[in-house]
Amino acid sequence: DAGVIQSPRHEVTEMGQEVTLRCKPISGHDYLFWYRQTMMRGLELLIYFNNNVPIDDSGMPEDRFSAKMPNASFSTLKIQPSEPRDSAVYFCASSLRQGGATGYTFGSGTRLTVV
């Protein structure tokens, strides 16, 4: 298995532009998670899906953030409009179990810079 695949690896955009991050989870994993990592706040869970359905989006910082999972093999995280404070590394992870007792598999992340 190729693991969790994220694209793009790096994204630089201007403030106010729309940004879309993409993720392909590991085949057969029922849970998909979006995390944001910054120096100040560490790893923050933004939202997670179970069988393509959003279960908990309480970590989504603002209405500017939205996530979808149209099928078992694809998810997107969209920021519209983007702001400089959204600059961070965004990770997608997938797992067989909800609480991660067997661990999550993370993608390599998307480093977002909003200027």
Place this chain on the structure above:
Amino acid sequence: GQQLNQSPQSMFIQEGEDVSMNCTSSSIFNTWLWYKQDPGEGPVLLIALYKAGELTSNGRLTAQFGITRKDSFLNISASIPSDVGIYFCAGPNTGGFKTIFGAGTRLFVKA
């Protein structure tokens, strides 16, 4: 809410030295996980602990699940340059719905 406190925040060591880091919480955890994040990559699971008192090894890494279930330790023996990275402890929250991550311990190894 539940939190995991990792110490130290960072460590600067010489190649060949042993390393010890820990993770504590005011809450009980039933599972402890240790991840490593290489520069520019996502975290990778190193060791999972499921029972109080459990001691588990993975190569040069050894982790222990504290008896009180409120702490865990990770030791790295004979460090090498590729051990550089951020080490996170993590565990499922009380309801088991989310995984909580500590802030990480940054390890720097000088050759």
